[in-house]
């Protein structure tokens with residue numbers, strides 16, 4: 689399937705780590721498996737692929753230009769530095785929405801009182817790309833939802849100016865974080881919805897790329 693030959697595809701994957709102090713961080717359960725499966729499938733389709741990946745133990749093949757990052761800010765900086773060059777962006781990373789406002793220089797000592805950590809928003813990578821993207825660039829976001837799935841995903845598609853959004857619901861058994869399987873629906877900005885069965889993440893990656901290739 690050489691449909692992506694000559695195309696440059698940028699993919700984000702995995703969680704981010706938001707430091708609290710030199711030994712602690714805030715994160716989430718994302719494994720990076722879904723985004724890395726998409727990167728492998730894009731390479732198999734002939735694309736030139738850059739994977740900007742948060743901390744993940746999942747390996748990727750040497751054909752993928754992998755840039756490992758830690759925090760949402762690192763991921764934002766890495767994506768924005770290169771965004772002009774790409775034809776397709778697939779933002780599957782589970783980026784932390786909040787980070788500690790102040791990062792302690794030394795390990796925070798345990799005290800008998802409670803500890804409050806003030807959080808601030810991280811930069812929204814997909815929204816930043818959406819506000820700048822050219823007509824010829826395709827922007828694909830992800831939405832992981834636990835309730836009001838379709839409505840929330842449609843809201844994100846519009847608000848972040850995406851062309852397509854891949855919805856996975858944590859209500860579906862076997863879908864989402866850490867599993868080797870996933871069940872997705874893909875919405876596009878013309879209000880088309882494709883719904884897929886529970887499949888291996890490698891098969892889901894094929895469905896996602898086929899839908900992107902067919903998108904007009």
Ligand code: C5P
Pocket residue numbers: 700760779780781782783784785810811812813814815828829830831832844
């Ligand atoms: O709003 P929410 O975080 O659920 O949106 C999910 C989508 O936004 C995903 O595509 C995710 O990769 C992207 N995102 C991002 N930067 C953030 C937060 C989310 O690119 N700071």
